[in-house]
Amino acid sequence: MAILSLYPLPGIVYTHDGSATLVSEGNVLYSYEEERLSRFQHAISEFPEKAAVVGFQQTGIHPTQVESLVVTSIENCLARPDFASRVQFAKDLLLLRDDIDVTCVPHHMAHSALAVLTSPFDECVFLTMDGGGDYLMGHWGVFREKAFHVVEEFKLSPAHFFTYLMKLAGFSNFEEGKLMGLSAFGKIDPSLLGWLRDHFWIQDGSAAVAISPKLRLKWLSSFHLDAIDAGSLRRAKYAPRDVDFTGPPVIDWASRVSPVDIAATGQHFFELLVLRAVKNIRDRTGIEQFALGGGAFLNVLINEKLRREANISTYIPVAPHDAGLSLGAALLKSHESTGQRPHCETSAYLGPKFDRGSVTSLLAAHGLRYEEPKDIATSVAHALADGKVVGFFHGKAEFGARALGARSVLADPRLESSKFRVNQALKKRDWFMPYAPAILEEHGNEFFEGFVPTPYMNMAFRVRPEKAHLIPAAIHVDGTCRAQSVNEIQNPLFYRLISRFAKITGVPMVLNTSFNRHGVPIVATPRQAIEHLLEGSVDLLAIEGYLVFPLIGTREIATLADDTANRAWDHVKWVARLLEGEKIDAARQYLKRIELPIKVSQKGISLLTEIIWVPGEPLDKLKSNLFRYMDGRQTPKIANGPSSVLRKWRNWRRR
Numbered sequence: 001m002a003i004l005s006l007y008p009l010p011g012i013v014y015t016h017d018g019s020a021t022l023v024s025e026g027n028v029l030y031s032y033e034e035e036r037l038s039r040f041q042h043a044i045s046e047f048p049e050k051a052a053v054v055g056f057q058q059t060g061i062h063p064t065q066v067e068s069l070v071v072t073s074i075e076n077c078l079a080r081p082d083f084a085s086r087v088q089f090a091k092d093l094l095l096l097r098d099d100i101d102v103t104c105v106p107h108h109m110a111h112s113a114l115a116v117l118t119s120p121f122d123e124c125v126f127l128t129m130d131g132g133g134d135y136l137m138g139h140w141g142v143f144r145e146k147a148f149h150v151v152e153e154f155k156l157s158p159a160h161f162f163t164y165l166m167k168l169a170g171f172s173n174f175e176e177g178k179l180m181g182l183s184a185f186g187k188i189d190p191s192l193l194g195w196l197r198d199h200f201w202i203q204d205g206s207a208a209v210a211i212s213p214k215l216r217l218k219w220l221s222s223f224h225l226d227a228i229d230a231g232s233l234r235r236a237k238y239a240p241r242d243v244d245f246t247g248p249p250v251i252d253w254a255s256r257v258s259p260v261d262i263a264a265t266g267q268h269f270f271e272l273l274v275l276r277a278v279k280n281i282r283d284r285t286g287i288e289q290f291a292l293g294g295g296a297f298l299n300v301l302i303n304e305k306l307r308r309e310a311n312i313s314t315y316i317p318v319a320p321h322d323a324g325l326s327l328g329a330a331l332l333k334s335h336e337s338t339g340q341r342p343h344c345e346t347s348a349y350l351g352p353k354f355d356r357g358s359v360t361s362l363l364a365a366h367g368l369r370y371e372e373p374k375d376i377a378t379s380v381a382h383a384l385a386d387g388k389v390v391g392f393f394h395g396k397a398e399f400g401a402r403a404l405g406a407r408s409v410l411a412d413p414r415l416e417s418s419k420f421r422v423n424q425a426l427k428k429r430d431w432f433m434p435y436a437p438a439i440l441e442e443h444g445n446e447f448f449e450g451f452v453p454t455p456y457m458n459m460a461f462r463v464r465p466e467k468a469h470l471i472p473a474a475i476h477v478d479g480t481c482r483a484q485s486v487n488e489i490q491n492p493l494f495y496r497l498i499s500r501f502a503k504i505t506g507v508p509m510v511l512n513t514s515f516n517r518h519g520v521p522i523v524a525t526p527r528q529a530i531e532h533l534l535e536g537s538v539d540l541l542a543i544e545g546y547l548v549f550p551l552i553g554t555r556e557i558a559t560l561a562d563d564t565a566n567r568a569w570d571h572v573k574w575v576a577r578l579l580e581g582e583k584i585d586a587a588r589q590y591l592k593r594i595e596l597p598i599k600v601s602q603k604g605i606s607l608l609t610e611i612i613w614v615p616g617e618p619l620d621k622l623k624s625n626l627f628r629y630m631d632g633r634q635t636p637k638i639a640n641g642p643s644s645v646l647r648k649w650r651n652w653r654r655r
C-alpha cells in the first residue's frame with residue numbers, strides 16, 4: 001500500500017516545518033521538508049506541495065497510485081468544519097484519487113509514533129514536549145505489545161518556558177538553539193532561578209508544568225488563533241513574546257539580568273523541569289526506556305543530561321520537531337495496517353538525489369573547471385587537511401534539522417581559524433554559537449566522555465581534556481561538543497572521507513556544518529550548491545564525485561582578528577548596557593568572566609589606559625574606538641600599562 005503523508009493541510013497559517021513522506025509496503029521511501037524546496041526557512045504556513053511533488057518524482061510513485069492519505073492534525077483540525085474542504089484542496093493540488101482513504105493523526109501521536117517506531121525498544125515510555133499542537137504541549141504514555149496507551153496529556157510543557165526565556169533574553173522565533181548556545185557563557189542568576197522555581201514546577205507524579213496561582217498567563221499570539229496570521233509569524237526578528245505572565249510577582253528580568261545569564265539560568269531551569277518530569281514517569285511506570293519527541297528534544301544539552309542523570313535509556317529520532325510529523329504519522333498508519341515496524345531506524349538519508357548527468361551539464365553551463373578524481377573522499381580529505389572549506393553534496397539529502405554528510409560544509413577541526421572562515425564566508429552566526437564535528441563511530445569513546453553513537457547529531461558530549469587541544473574548532477566554550485557519529489553502514493562515502501582525513505592527520509573527525517548561507521534553508525539542488533561556490537562561500541565544491549573549483553582564486557575570507565573583534569564588541573556592548581543602568585558591580589563581574597583587558601568605573605569604559613566610552617555617548621563611538629585597537633590599526637597606549645594587562649591584551653588578540 002502506498003501512503004502519502006502530509007503536514008500540514010493547505011491554508012493553515014500558524015504551522016511551521018511542514019513536510020511530506022511516502023511509504024510503500026512498510027518501507028519509508030522518501031521524507032523531506034518543504035522549506036528545502038520553497039527556500040523559506042521553517043516553511044511557515046506552507047502546505048508541503050513541492051515536497052510531495054518531488055517525492056512522486058523521486059520514488060516513481062504516481063499520485064493515482066497513492067491509496068492512503070495521512071495528515072497530521074494541528075489545533076484539532078479534524079474537528080474543524082473546514083477539514084473536508086482542506087483535504088479536498090490537497091487532493092486537487094496533488095492530483096490524488098478522489099476515493100482515497102484519509103486518516104488524520106493527532107499532533108502528539110505523530111511525534112510519538114516517529115520516536116517509538118524507529119526506536120530499538122519493544123516496550124517503552126513515549127514522551128513529547130513542544131511549543132504546542134492540538135492545544136496540547138505534550139503527552140506521555142506506554143508502548144506495549146505494539147499498542148500506544150496514552151496516560152497523560154498536558155497543556156504546558158518545559159519547552160514553552162524555554163521559549164519564554166528565549167524571548168526574555170532578546171531572541172526571536174525559532175532561536176531556542178541560540179539560547180542554548182549562549183547558556184555556556186553565563187552563570188546561573190540566583191534571583192531569577194529562585195523566581196522561576198517559586199512560580200513554575202512539575203506536578204507530582206506528572207510531566208505537566210504547574211503555575212503559581214499568583215501568576216496569570218498572557219497569550220500573545222499562537223494560542224489566540226484569531227490574533228495571528230502568517231505575517232506575524234514571518235516577522236522573525238524582534239517579534240513580541242508569544243507568551244508572558246502578568247500578576248504582582250512578575251519582574252522585568254530583561255532589564256535586571258544580562259542575556260548570557262538569562263540563557264544560563266533558562267537552560268538550567270529547563271533541564272530541572274524535564275529531568276523532574278522524566279523521573280516522575282520512570283517512578284510511576286517502572287520503565288527505563290524512553291522514546292522522546294517534540295521540539296524540546298532538539299536541545300542537545302538536555303538529551304545528554306537525561307542519559308547521564310535520569311538513569312534511563314533514551315531514543316531521539318531523526319526529526320523530533322514538527323518536520324518529523326509527516327514521517328511519524330505515515331509510520332503510525334503503516335504500523336496499524338501491517339503490524340510491522342519500519343526499516344528506517346538507521347537512515348536519515350530520505351530526501352532527493354540527483355544524477356551525475358544533470359550535475360555535469362550544470363557545471364558546463366556555468367563554465368566551471370572541475371575534475372573527476374579516482375576517489376572523491378581522498379581528494380576532499382586532502383583539501384580539508386590543507387585548510388580548505390569544502391561544500392559536500394552527495395547522494396540522498398538528509399531529512400531533519402542537521403546536515404549529516406550529504407549536504408554539508410566541511411572543514412579541518414584542528415584549526416581554530418576553520419570556524420572563523422566558515423562563519424565569515426557562509427554562516428554569519430552569532431559569535432557564541434559552536435560548530436560541530438562528524439567523528440568515526442569507533443573513535444567516539446577516545447574523544448568524548450560517556451559517548452554513545454549519535455547518527456543524528458542530537459547529543460552533546462564533554463570532550464576528554466587530553467584530546468581537546470587536537471580539535472579546537474569543534475569545542476564549545478563549556479568544553480562540550482555536539483557530535484555526529486558516522487559508521488560505514490549509515491553513510492559509506494562520508495565514513496571513507498573521515499577515515500582518509502584520519503590517515504592524513506591522525507584526527508578521526510571533520511568539522512561538519514549545514515550547507516547553507518545564514519538565514520536560508522540547507523541547499524536542495526546542485527544549482528544552489530554551485531551558487532555557494534560562485535559567491536565564495538566555500539573554497540571547493542565536491543558534488544556527486546566531481547571536485548569543482550571557483551572561477552577566481554579563493555579570496556581571503558576572514559581573519560582571526562575580525563572574529564575576535566566582533567566577539568569583543570558583543571561583550572563590551574553588554575558592559576556598556578550595564579553601565580548605563582548604573583550596575584557597575586554587575587559590569588565588573590561580567591568583565592571578570594570574559595577576561596578582556598578593559599575596566600569600568602562610574603566614568604566609563606577604559607581599554608588598557610585609555611577611556612574609550614563614557615555613559616551617554618553613542619554606542620557607535622564605543623564600537624569604533626574598540627575596533628581601532630582590535631583590528632590592529634592602532635596600537636594601544638601601553639606605555640603606562642602594567643605588563644600583566646598587556647599580556648592579557650595580546651592573548652585576547654590571538655584568541
Ligand SMILES: [Fe+2]
Nearest residue numbers: 130132133322
Ligand atoms: Fe509539535
